[in-house]
């Protein structure tokens with residue numbers, strides 16, 4: 001590198017430019033409300049219908065967010081005239097909800113994690129491909145403008161040969177949160193750990209070795225886990241996730257020429273810094289924000305992809321979602337964590 005180092009600019013355009021789709025939402029919960037507010041404020045996408053297991057809950061959500069149609073079952077929503085269904089149910093219902101939508105001829109955007117294991121992720125991918133329908137995991141981080149810049153930095157080789165990725169995510173939850181419920185595939189791995197794992201596996205690929213340590217929570221779910229991984233070429237990754245309290249939610253990508261540290265929480269809108277050994281620092285500035293400021297980017301990217309006839313988005317290809325779940329499976333295999341409806345053989349080895 002010369003002394004004229006600079007960061008590329010983000011190629012993510014205004015979310016209002018994306019051609020509108022008619023969206024239906026399955027599951028009127030916390031993230032469904034955040035998604036609706038962000039999409040309605042920042043895009044021309046139409047949240048046309050909401051589906052709940054209860055017509056009352058569906059009507060309350062529709063009334064609050066100005067949504068035209070409210071259904072009292074997911075089946076009715078799937079059969080309605082929406083273009084795409086955003087699956088926002090708890091993790092262990094993503095698979096059946098996504099298949100229901102695909103089998104009704106609807107494209108799908110499935111909240112993270114796309115399923116509870118590799119087999120479910122691969123099942124959604126193959127059902128969508130077989131039907132010629134769009135599918136993606138709503139890993140919203142990768143659709144943020146900063147991630148487009150990070151991807152360009154990595155692709156340009158600005159960090160040199162990549163050697164290491166550190167990433168972690170911890171948060172505090174009220175004891176009533178579903179993260180403490182074993183019946184809802186609770187524990188931090190699928191809610192929080194999926195972010196560091198998605199980052200690590202999208203940058204370094206699938207590890208050839210992995211060692212995990214985990215500790216149980218009194219509720220019966222896993223309380224925290226850490227994993228170290230090695231990849232081809234001697235590269236390594238370290239991750240932690242836990243449900244006790246907030247952490248910086250930091251992520252650093254190290255290379256032979258420079259390192260890149262994403263401001264925490266790395267999964268949300270914000271900046272990052274590239275640091276070179278000679279003291280040079282290149283800072284990318286992006287307003288710090290939360291779900292309201294960030295979720296619309298994924299909806300806009302999905303709408304653009306579908307308008308162009310694509311069945312996937314480059315920001316989060318289905319193969320990467322499958323790979324993330326394979327690594328989550330490998331961690332769980334070492335820790336003996338089994339989710340509802342799984343037999344030990346369901347998980348990849």
Ligand SMILES: NC(=O)c1ccc[n+]([C@@H]2O[C@H](COP(=O)([O-])OP(=O)(O)OC[C@H]3O[C@@H](n4cnc5c(N)ncnc54)[C@H](OP(=O)(O)O)[C@@H]3O)[C@@H](O)[C@H]2O)c1
Nearest residue numbers: 027028029030031032052053057088089090091111112113
């Ligand atoms: N992208 C992000 O930043 C982000 C943030 C939070 C959560 N998420 C993901 O979004 C998903 C939903 O999380 P959330 O926090 O929104 O959950 P939540 O508030 O509990 O809402 C989940 C919704 O799913 C429906 N549901 C269907 N079957 C259910 C069951 N057996 N038990 C409970 N609810 C059931 C419920 O609606 P009805 O019963 O009315 O149908 C409920 O409103 C999770 O997979 C999570 O990982 C993503």
